[in-house]
Amino acid sequence: MQAYRHCGRCVSRGLFQGRTDFLHSEANMAAIRRAAACLSVLRGATTAICSQRKSARQLLRTPPVSVTDAVTFSVGSALCSVPFIEQVENLSHESLIRRASCLVTDSANTYLSQTTLALVDALTLYTKGLHTLIALQKRYLNSIGKLTPAEEDSIWQVIIGQRVEVSDRLDECKRFESNWMNAISICELSAEAAYNSGAEHASVALKTSLEVAQSKVEEMRKLQAAAEKSLAETKAEEIQRMAEYASSINLHDLEDIPEAYLRED
Template sequence: MAALRRGAAFLSFFRSSHRVLLGTRKPLKPRIWTNILRSGVSSVAVGGAALCAVPFRQAENLSHDSLIRRAASLVTDSSSTFLSQTTLAVIDAVTEYSKAVHTLIALHRQYLTSLGKLSPAEEDSVWQVIISQRTEVDDRQGEWKRFESSWLTALKLCEVAAEAAYASGAEHASVTARTNIQVAQTQVEAAQKISLDAEKKLAEAKVMEVERMAQYAASGSEDEDVPEAYLRED
């Protein structure tokens, strides 16, 4: 009887253990898949959150007005570049012209200082230098006028571009173009004042030269002593 009781108890323990094992084994798969699904959903949620956190740049509304404003801005940029380049060219040309004029003035004054002290050969050599410098002045002036013509064209183009930009709604581009126009005009006017001052001094030097030559002729020198190159000056 004791053996039968122990066998029955063992069998009962085995069945109960089997039930527990079977009962715990079946839900494993749903729990595993549930965890997998949950982890997958959380990954997607995290990925979605990261994706939403990225600041996407919305495409600009490419309407006709926006395209026209953009084109007008490009035109003002190009015309302003054209204006700045021609402005620099004019300023450099005027500066070189003014230097050439001042050099010519210095040569004339040097000649007047040495009037009557040079031999005919030396005097002829001095006048060759003066004539060469006059040619330099003419060349520099021609270069200045050529660049000034391009500058005036650029100035008009920039003014038209500024008006077009303002009419299209690109106010900032219009204001920038007009500011560039004012700066260019101010710089060129300053350079032109320098050249006008040089020309004024050259005119004064010529008047002084005429007076000195007249005094030199009246002092007893004959007409042939007056350099032929000087007589052909004007």
């Protein structure tokens, strides 16, 4: 740009002089030569700028694959230049014991949940069996003296079968309760070990599971106790009703005996 302004000044200076004087002056001839050189420089600069614009347009038309490759290469180069810091895991004895105690609490929690579910299901079935037996015995008590011997025998067969089922359910409850008590002991020891090793969160979580399991079992035991109490009351009522029925039968038999047989000799 400076050369362009300089050439402009040279040309403008020559235009203000006469045409003949300007051509015959050596200074004017030198100015013409400088102006021609400046125009040549300007033409070369213009050609270079145009070629650069053409190259830029060609670059913009580059296929997406080349751009992707360039980006991938740049990202890879950046990753190679970043130093990776490897974090060494803590493998001390305390850390390993803490991890092992957490695994023990998880296993103990699983064992507790399975045994609790089995015991609760067994207690539920046992309680339902008790209520069924109570209903059968009450039905029999309400029909004492109204049934034929065959009907009474069939009802007693059903009652005896229900009593056998209730006894089997009770044995199942005792078996699952033994496993559940073992799970309780294991969970208590695991919670204590986890707390001593520094895994307080695992210890607290296991103690919470213990409380939930014990509350569920305790709730089912209350229902079981209520059903057993009702069954005992039904049996007491059955004994009383049978005694009354037997006395009424004996009294009726005495009334049927002729008076002559009741007199003293």
